[in-house]
Amino acid sequence: MGTRSASSGNLLGITRDELEQLASEAGQTRYRGRQLYRGIYSRREQILDNLTDLSRPFRDWLSARYRVAYPEILREFVSRDGAVRYLLGLEDGHSIEAVYMPEEDRLTLCLSCQVGCAADCKFCFTGLLGAKRNLTTGEMVGQVLALAKAQRIPRRTRLNVVFMGMGEPLLNLAAVRGAVKILADPDGLGIPLRRITISTAGIVPGIFALARQALRPKLAVSLNASTEEQRTALMPLNQKYPLGQLLQACRSYPLGPRERLTFEYVMLEGINDSDADAERVSVLLRGIRSKVNLIPYNAGPELPYRPSPRERVLRFQKVLADRGLPVFIRISRGQDVRAACGQLSLAGVSTMDSKT
Ligand code: SAH
Numbered sequence: 304m305g306t307r308s309a310s311s312g313n314l315l316g317i318t319r320d321e322l323e324q325l326a327s328e329a330g331q332t333r334y335r336g337r338q339l340y341r342g343i344y345s346r347r348e349q350i351l352d353n354l355t356d357l358s359r360p361f362r363d364w365l366s367a368r369y370r371v372a373y374p375e376i377l378r379e380f381v382s383r384d385g386a387v388r389y390l391l392g393l394e395d396g397h398s399i400e401a402v403y404m405p406e407e408d409r410l411t412l413c414l415s416c417q418v419g420c421a422a423d424c425k426f427c428f429t430g431l432l433g434a435k436r437n438l439t440t441g442e443m444v445g446q447v448l449a450l451a452k453a454q455r456i457p458r459r460t461r462l463n464v465v466f467m468g469m470g471e472p473l474l475n476l477a478a479v480r481g482a483v484k485i486l487a488d489p490d491g492l493g494i495p496l497r498r499i500t501i502s503t504a505g506i507v508p509g510i511f512a513l514a515r516q517a518l519r520p521k522l523a524v525s526l527n528a529s530t531e532e533q534r535t536a537l538m539p540l541n542q543k544y545p546l547g548q549l550l551q552a553c554r555s556y557p558l559g560p561r562e563r564l565t566f567e568y569v570m571l572e573g574i575n576d577s578d579a580d581a582e583r584v585s586v587l588l589r590g591i592r593s594k595v596n597l598i599p600y601n602a603g604p605e606l607p608y609r610p611s612p613r614e615r616v617l618r619f620q621k622v623l624a625d626r627g628l629p630v631f632i633r634i635s636r637g638q639d640v641r642a643a644c645g646q647l648s649l650a651g652v653s654t655m656d657s658k659t
Contacts, residue, residue: 311394313372314343315448316441318481319490329364337490343371344491347448347458373449374399374442391449393418393442397435399469401446403454410456411463414446416479417470422504424527424538426571426600426608429469438470440481447492463498467523472501473509483520496520502567507544510552523565523596524553528575529583537575546587553591563629564591569598570611570619581622594629601635 314322319340326336335357342354349371352362374391377398381387387403402413419432447464456462464486466472472479483499485491499520503509513519528534534541541549553564566588570576584595597620600610611619616632623630 311372312369313394313441314339314369315371315373315445316439316443316481316485318484319488326361329361331358331361335361339365341490344444344448344485344488345458345493347451349373349452373445373452376449376453379453387454389450389453391446393438399438399442399446401450401468403450409463410460411465412447412450413465413468414443415468415470416443416466416472416475416482420470421474422471422538422540424504424525424540426527426537426569426606428603428605431605432469437475437478440478440485443478443482444485444492447486461498462492462494463500464494465500465502465523467500467502471504471506473503473506473513476509476512480516480518484518487518487520497562500565504538504540505544505546505549506540507548507552510549510556514552514556519557521562521565522556523567524549525569526566526584526587526595527569529580529587533575533580537571550587550591553593558592562592564593566593566595567598568595569600570616571600572609572611572615574608576611576615576619578618578622581619582626585623585626585628588628594631595623597630597632599633599635 317325319337322340323333323336326339327333329335338356339354342348342356348354351365351369351371354362357365372394374393376389377392378390379387380390385405389401389403390398391401392398397418399415399418401415404411404413415438417437418435420427420429421434423430447462450456451462466479479501483496483501486494486499487496496518500523501513501520502523502525504525510522510524513522525538526534528537528541528546531541531546534546556564558564566584568575568584588595597616599616600608602609620630620632
């Protein structure tokens, strides 16, 4: 990855190969680098001196040059429903958000992949920030480690990771790929690929690039509209990557035996939530092995959109279900804490589904 810009001395994000290289530079066997890798990611050790499976001289050598720094927790907002939204500080002073979402049978962490976002979706609060910069692999893996530490998540706990926080993963694919590699590696964070989801606003070349990757997490596509015109109004990037091309890319996306593509659909009152919209969506998705997640909109004072009323969401769901689509309504998490700063949407990241 060439991510060894450990110029700041932070080892986080450095790959196994690079750590093996580092070990040999220190006059150690490459195997010592692998132990270091396991220590940082699998054992989640932050103090290099505690890696007692490494020799004293190597630990001293490492401690003199390197450290393992997680994004700093600046604030946390605890929701009544148990979700915790973290505001995390990066080394250059930017801040991002990540969300911890415990559920009965699982635990999901929602990560950011960029500071701000270039996509400019009209209903999204991150869009208001504009594009600031990409996160590094280390900053993404660091979000998982920082939340695991803050929440004292045991190493054995099954984690789900969704890239549904700030930013567009397919506009930062190289670094996201690096993060997925470390997250999914049994010697790294050990999170199975099927429990890692990348959500995209529909960057068509990015979908093709992801399709060619060997290490492919699950893909979710933010559909959010039923016509080209409507989608362009809500998501200006639809001009560059029109719905027609997007769905074509989805059709050719390689899926595992029981795998489906997820289509997310944010329900905006009076905008994209009519029966006719639902009927068009069912036609658009014909021939794609898909499931649909309807996301209740999280409103905020900065934007004019309102969430569709519950009955409307249920009706929309029924139209899709009657046409044979698996369709779920996402339970919106942490709505009360979102109000505190209103940048990151918490809706759409819950994995608690309800189906009729
Ligand atoms: N850029 C990626 C991932 C971040 S957005 C993407 O677009 O998919 C993750 C999901 O949250 C998307 O489906 C998006 O449409 C949805 N979303 C954005 N703002 C929202 C809001 N205020 N309320 C509910 N969902 C929102």
